[in-house]
Amino acid sequence: MENEVILGNVMVDCDDEKKLQKFYGELLGWEMCELFARPAVRSSTGIVFLFIEEAEYICPVWPEETGKQQKQIHFDFQVDNVMEMVKKAELLGATKSKAQFGGSDFVTMFDPAGHPFCLCQK
Numbered sequence: 001m002e003n004e005v006i007l008g009n010v011m012v013d014c015d016d017e018k019k020l021q022k023f024y025g026e027l028l029g030w031e032m033c034e035l036f037a038r039p040a041v042r043s044s045t046g047i048v049f050l051f052i053e054e055a056e057y058i059c060p061v062w063p064e065e066t067g068k069q070q071k072q073i074h075f076d077f078q079v080d081n082v083m084e085m086v087k088k089a090e091l092l093g094a095t096k097s098k099a100q101f102g103g104s105d106f107v108t109m110f111d112p113a114g115h116p117f118c119l120c121q122k
Contacts, residue, residue: 009035009048010073014113015059017051023092023112024049027085028077059114063099075117082107085119 014020021039025032030041030049038050061068079085086096086107097108097116106120 009040009050011038011050011052012113012115013054013057014051014115015053015057016113017053019093020051020111020113023094026092027089027094057113060116062097062108062110062116071116074115076106076120077117078120078122080122082119082121089119 012020017039021032021041024030025041028041028043030043030047033040033042035042035048035050038052040048040050042048058069060071062071062074064070077085082104086109089109090096093112094109094117097110100108102108102118102120104121106118108116108118110116
């Protein structure tokens, strides 16, 4: 489409950019690379997550609490087997949220930097 704006990359703030690159690279099976002098992961379809280490990174709190750092974005990943991916994510350093609202449709997890993400049934 002419003049269409296309999403280029998603920049993810964190406290350890190499650790988060490795986590998402292994969890998603995406290529680990470097783009714009930043650690990154890239899918076979060209989706890119870039990671940037922030000196004063504050981990989000979820479910949200008044006066605490709130999430500003989260990822929903569609997977064939939710529970299998939950186990894989935990082995890679993710933790399962105590609060769950997805029933059998999705499970909310936290990556090693504390960002919430959901593993959703395709």
